[in-house]
Amino acid sequence: MAKSKTYVCSACGASHNKWSGRCEGCGEWNTISEEVPLSSGPATKSLGAIRGTRIPLTDLSTTETPPERTRSGSGELNRVLGGGLVPASAILVCGDPGIGKSTLLLQAAASFSRAGLKTVYISGEEASAQVRMRAQRLGLAEAPVQLAAETNLRDILTTLEAEKPALAIIDSIQTMWADNVSSAPGSVSQVRAAAHELTTFAKKNNMAVILVGHVTKDGQIAGPRVVEHMVDTVMYFEGERGHQFRVLRAVKNRFGPADEIGVFEMTGKGLAEVKNPSALFMGTRDNPVPGSVVFAGIEGTRPVLCELQALVAPSPNAQPRRSVVGADAQRLAMILAVLESRCGIPFAGLDVYLNVAGGMKVNEPAADLAVAAALLSAREDAALPADTVVFGEISLSGALRPVGQLDNRIKEAEKLGFEKALSPKGGKSVGTTTLQRQEFSDLRSFVTEIFGDNGPQKEG
Ligand code: TYD
Ligand code: MG
Secondary structure, three states: OOOOOEEEEOOOOOEEOOOOOEOOOOOOEOOEEEEOOOOOOOOOOOHHHOOOOOOOOOOOOOOOOOOOOEOOOOHHHHHHHOOOEOOOOEEEEEEOOOOOHHHHHHHHHHHHHHOOOOEEEEEOOOOHHHHHHHHHHOOOOOOOEEEEEOOEHHHHHHHHHHHOOOEEEEEOHHHOEOOOOOOOOOOHHHHHHHHHHHHHHHHHOOOEEEEEEEOOOOOOOOOOHHHHOOOOEEEEEEOOOOOOEEEEEEEEEOOOOOOOEEEEEEEOOEEEEOOOHHHHHHOOOOOOOOOEEEEEEEEOOEEEEEEEEEEEEEOOOOOOOEEEEOOOHHHHHHHHHHHHHHHOOOOOOEEEEEEEHHHOOOOOHHHHHHHHHHHHHHHHOOOOOOOEEEOOEEOOOOEEEOOOOHHHHHHHHHHOOOOEEEEEOOOOOOOOOOOEEEEEOEHHHHHHHHOOOOOOOOOO
């Protein structure tokens, strides 16, 4: 019998029985490649045929105290971890190549080792001398971190078993090589096997493990999604090229809130914490500019104010441009449609550009009203007053929906010297505030009141 081949997507790990250009699982192109199956022998008897050992079952009540977390010297990192590092947890840190993952984790290794954890840093990408040089440059040469440059997983596990560290950092999971799997390092089988070995080893030996994962668009190496379900915490390290700011975002966390962010700045001496991101993402706002609106957003549990910028210009093309950086293009299309059909403000024949200043990414629906305000402000060439923040969700009917964490948004805006908030009606009551609030029940009334006098020409 011919051995059946399997084809696995390197982005999502879905397996297919024939090759195709596009993965049906995740829709990515050119990510499917041939894989040697893990067990390539004749099928053994089914599991039910041979008796295993009986597992003791327990109830849900517990007398155990929650595990003692170790806090690093970096408040931003502790915040994203949900208050510190949990013993025996497995963490995946993903990001584009060159974004600063190795820098972040070398600093974290130094910080945790200084906090009293025995820390081992395994580099599969750089030679020990290179890592030592970087540590020197970052002023971390004195930190009690144990370092090795190795990719052989068997040797790494043997070493970890003997050394018994409390934390091991593996940079990166895609360079690790398990010799019992016959495909190349970086392939789905290898990455999956290496992550499985490391996480089960970590749980069994009460060692925390941090895995670094590269994200690549071309599918040359397996994506971190293959590993995401095996670990307790998944963090994305993001940033725009050309901006020095980096955001560490927890997208999954079994030990803390997801969506929490930590903000860092890449400097000549490594990553520095940014304690007040609002001030940073807003830029300087002395004179109000048409098209620029401050959105009072929430990232996880923390309020972040950021500046949305829109530009609306007559289009030379039959198909006008819709260009978005840092926000959701689908959401922009929806807001344009609502403005057009519910408020009678057409954007046909106009190019629309939307940008979130400072390299920040905004995913909240609460940004809808701020986006609409920026678009209208740009279209009408009328600036909102500089002391105003905007937030609110727009529904397809044109109604405005209240948003969560009202208090947090208002307090942050007040703290940064804003005097007025434009927001939807309703929502939980706010404590004492000097901020003046103007509330709207639908987008149409927002448009007439804010952009009324010199406002848009209504149709009909
Ligand atoms: P690195 O941590 O090697 O990225 P990754 O591991 O995600 O591939 O960081 C690479 C970039 O960071 C590199 O382009 C230079 C920059 N960098 C600084 O600006 N300052 C520093 O102190 C360090 C160590 C790196
Ligand atoms: Mg690196």
